[in-house]
Amino acid sequence: LQLRQLMSDADEITVNKADKTLPTSLSKETILECFSQGRIFNYYQPQFDFKTGLMTGVEALVRMDHPDYGRLSPDQFLDQVNASGLMNDLFETVLDKAVKAIAKLSPTLNLSVNICQSNLQHQIADRVIDICKKYHFSTSRLTLELTESDVYNNSITSLANLARLRMHGIGLSIDDFGTGYASLNQLSKLPFTELKVDRSFVSDIIYNYKHQQLTKMSLSLAQSLGMHCVIEGVEDAETWEYLKPMGAETCQGYYTSPPLSISALQDFYQRNREHELVASDGDDDVN
Numbered sequence: 001l002q003l004r005q006l007m008s009d010a011d012e013i014t015v016n017k018a019d020k021t022l023p024t025s026l027s028k029e030t031i032l033e034c035f036s037q038g039r040i041f042n043y044y045q046p047q048f049d050f051k052t053g054l055m056t057g058v059e060a061l062v063r064m065d066h067p068d069y070g071r072l073s074p075d076q077f078l079d080q081v082n083a084s085g086l087m088n089d090l091f092e093t094v095l096d097k098a099v100k101a102i103a104k105l106s107p108t109l110n111l112s113v114n115i116c117q118s119n120l121q122h123q124i125a126d127r128v129i130d131i132c133k134k135y136h137f138s139t140s141r142l143t144l145e146l147t148e149s150d151v152y153n154n155s156i157t158s159l160a161n162l163a164r165l166r167m168h169g170i171g172l173s174i175d176d177f178g179t180g181y182a183s184l185n186q187l188s189k190l191p192f193t194e195l196k197v198d199r200s201f202v203s204d205i206i207y208n209y210k211h212q213q214l215t216k217m218s219l220s221l222a223q224s225l226g227m228h229c230v231i232e233g234v235e236d237a238e239t240w241e242y243l244k245p246m247g248a249e250t251c252q253g254y255y256t257s258p259p260l261s262i263s264a265l266q267d268f269y270q271r272n273r274e275h276e277l278v279a280s281d282g283d284d285d286v287n
């Protein structure tokens with residue numbers, strides 16, 4: 001029911017303006033225009049604790065409203081942003097908006113933001129720390145996600161950024177785990193604190209024996225290395241129930257909530273808070 005109520009706010013069903021085919025290339029000028037007109041903004045997908053069922057955080061997911069083609073998903077524009085040399089502007093825009101919004105929304109929710117290797121080639125650690133300071137947002141509430149296929153890079157700048165971010169209490173997550181090629185050696189040496197099992201293993205886990213085993217293996221790897229474990233792409237109650245006893249801490253997927261606009265997130269969070277208060281009142285009565 002919750003999901004259906006929210007679907008009108010969710011972007012998964014947003015239809016691109018008119019019926020135009022998507023642009024094959026986005027010029028740097030158009031991207032800059034989108035930045036300056038606020039056409040690049042965030043959606044937020046809630047994350048939940050498997051054990052308590054409570055909302056614990058959100059992942060910021062970038063969106064672009066193209067003047068001619070309407071809403072674009074990151075897969076449709078990130079390569080062009082990168083090719084235009086604007087990946088750092090994008091990262092800082094996404095991070096600034098996200099930290100500002102979540103600091104205002106809640107004193108406790110965690111925030112995850114995606115990052116890529118080209119961001120780590122600049123001195124970004126200090127920028128990240130500055131943005132957290134600017135909004136009085138504790139660095140321990142922030143996690144940066146790097147996709148597994150992007151983990152490998154032994155440039156001094158990249159390693160120094162990761163170390164510095166970690167030193168300041170910022171979490172580091174390996175996104176889409178199982179689809180890239182992080183070696184066990186890297187897992188043991190790099191300062192990652194979280195592992196996110198890719199949704200391709202989760203979508204058919206109920207009846208795919210190999211995906212069941214690979215997910216179990218990823219969870220036990222994460223646990224033995226002391227890493228937090230997130231399962232992404234949980235789309236239905238059966239999958240939630242199947243995964244719950246497996247020991248991952250956090251769940252993210254359409255079952256609990258699709259990515260939401262900031263105003264839809266505010267409503268969603270508020271309703272969750274009320275639900276939480278009612279539930280804890282109930283406990284008091286029993287005790």
Ligand code: C2E
Nearest residue numbers: 061062073074075094114115116233234235252253254259
């Ligand atoms: P991701 O970080 O793995 O994000 C999860 C993606 O899975 C999101 O797609 C989300 O909408 C989708 N998703 C969430 N739950 C479900 C589910 O239950 N079922 C299915 N089928 N899909 C689900 P989205 O928003 O299109 O993002 C795609 C990718 O773009 C992200 O994958 C991330 O790698 C990248 N991305 C997004 N925002 C940023 C950003 O600000 N910076 C960078 N560098 N990359 C970003």
Ligand code: MG
Nearest residue numbers: 059114145175
């Ligand atoms: Mg991610």
Ligand code: MG
Nearest residue numbers: 175176196232
């Ligand atoms: Mg992912």
Ligand code: MG
Nearest residue numbers: 147175176198
């Ligand atoms: Mg992904």
